Amino acid sequence: MLNFALGPVMSSDLVLDIGSKQTPYFRTPEFSKVNLENEQLMKELLHASDDSRAIFLTGSGTAGMEATVMNVFNENDKVLIVNGGGFGQRFVDLCNLHNIDCDEIKLEFGHCLTHEKLYEYDGKEYTAFLLNICETSSGVYYDINLISEFCKKNNLFLVIDAVSSFLADDLNMVEHGVDVVLTGSQKALACPPGIAIIVLSEDAIKRVEENDCKSMYFDFEDMLINGVRGQTPFTPAITVILQLNARLKQLKNDGGIDEEIKRISSLAEDFRNKITEFPFEVKCKCLSNAVTTVHSNEKIEANIVEILKNEYDIWVSTARDDLSETMLFRVGHMGDLSPEDNDTLIEALRDIQKRGLF
Ligand SMILES: *Cc1c(COP(=O)(O)O)cnc(C)c1O
Numbered sequence: 402m403l404n405f406a407l408g409p410v411m412s413s414d415l416v417l418d419i420g421s422k423q424t425p426y427f428r429t430p431e432f433s434k435v436n437l438e439n440e441q442l443m444k445e446l447l448h449a450s451d452d453s454r455a456i457f458l459t460g461s462g463t464a465g466m467e468a469t470v471m472n473v474f475n476e477n478d479k480v481l482i483v484n485g486g487g488f489g490q491r492f493v494d495l496c497n498l499h500n501i502d503c504d505e506i507k508l509e510f511g512h513c514l515t516h517e518k519l520y521e522y523d524g525k526e527y528t529a530f531l532l533n534i535c536e537t538s539s540g541v542y543y544d545i546n547l548i549s550e551f552c553k554k555n556n557l558f559l560v561i562d563a564v565s566s567f568l569a570d571d572l573n574m575v576e577h578g579v580d581v582v583l584t585g586s587q588k589a590l591a592c593p594p595g596i597a598i599i600v601l602s603e604d605a606i607k608r609v610e611e612n613d614c615k616s617m618y619f620d621f622e623d624m625l626i627n628g629v630r631g632q633t634p635f636t637p638a639i640t641v642i643l644q645l646n647a648r649l650k651q652l653k654n655d656g657g658i659d660e661e662i663k664r665i666s667s668l669a670e671d672f673r674n675k676i677t678e679f680p681f682e683v684k685c686k687c688l689s690n691a692v693t694t695v696h697s698n699e700k701i702e703a704n705i706v707e708i709l710k711n712e713y714d715i716w717v718s719t720a721r722d723d724l725s726e727t728m729l730f731r732v733g734h735m736g737d738l739s740p741e742d743n744d745t746l747i748e749a750l751r752d753i754q755k756r757g758l759f
Contacts, residue, residue, distance in 0.1 A: 402715075402716065403714065406718045407692055410735045411736040412591050419644045420644060424639050425639065427636065436457065436628070438649075439649060440455040442646075443598055445653070446657070447567075447658075449602070456600075458619075461597065464597050464619070465583040470499055471619055472621040472622075479502045479504070480501055480530070481506065481522055481527045483506045484508065485511075485539060485541055486510055486541070487537075488533040488564075506518065511728075512541070514543045523554070531560045533561075535570065537565040540692040541689070542688060552578060560583075564583065564584050568652075568661045568735070570690055570691070574602065580605045581599060583599045586598070586645055592645050662690065668734040669692075672734065672743045675743060679750060681696065682727075690734060691733060697727060701729065701759045703753070703758040709753075717731065718730060
């Protein structure tokens with residue numbers, strides 16, 4: 402099986418081996434050490450300040466999104482949300498559900514965030530800015546430098562969902578003035594799903610402490626207190642935490658985040674070059690390194706995603722055809738993939754083309 406889906410992704414043998422072991426008991430000094438190490442490694446990878454903290458929440462990425470909305474915002478906030486697709490809409494829905502006042506910068510699906518569009522919202526009464534830095538449904542990456550500058554100028558508390566972008570695109574919490582970054586175990590971290598990671602700046606920690614979170618399981622303050630001794634309030638996805646530990650250490654030893662970003666971006670570039678031989682189109686000019694969304698201007702009857710899965714044992718992600726009429730499929734570049742794996746996918750597409758299916 403070869404997996405180019407947008408999470409879960411291919412894991413290394415190191416991570417797979419840990420998954421085959423018995424799950425250890427977790428109220429131990431040994432497991433506390435693992436948690437403390439993971440916190441430190443995540444802070445390093447995101448260039449977070451020394452006083453920032455990382456939370457490892459058992460749940461999928463959306464648990465991290467919802468818990469963040471519940472813990473860092475309150476009724477005094479007015480949040481500006483970039484809504485360019487499925488995940489932006491999820492933040493709008495979450496703010497509405499939790500009675501957080503918000504406005505959305507509604508972007509056409511697959512379109513970049515421009516300076517002109519963003520500065521329509523300059524000098525207004527907002528307190529915070531919320532976005533998915535890679536909108537995985539379209540593959541669009543929003544320019545971090547543009548956003549960072551805007552938020553600094555308007556003194557906005559900046560919350561970034563980098564679930565699919567972390568390790569694929571550049572992100573520096575201190576330099577870019579980011580207050581919260583969230584990600585998940587099953588994207589470029591290349592572990593099984595189960596852990597959402599939320600990194601909080603000092604200002605974010607202050608917000609958490611001052612807020613009254615109406616949830617027992619999602620209470621960040623409780624998690625931060627327990628985290629000081631390397632523990633969690635409730636049973637975590639222990640095996641995934643052990644897998645993350647191995648993966649994070651490996652990333653650090655292999656040259657850190659810059660090397661991984663370089664590796665993923667060169668895989669993306671390689672794939673985008675190779676796909677040009679087909680009657681497909683990579684339309685978007687601001688794609689994240691994590692994903693390539695492939696379009697076709699002709700109507701193709703064959704379901705390429707299904708054919709690849711059933712007949713070639715290759716998995717790609719389905720298109721959001723409810724949001725785009727021309728999108729065929731999405732190809733991820735995260736995880737344990739190589740340029741040779743790109744060749745295998747291209748070969749399979751050639752074969753499907755030879756069979757006259759597109
Ligand atoms: C994958 C992803 C998530 C999390 O989705 P889950 O299915 O809840 O893990 C959140 N935001 C973005 C941008 C994503 O790509």
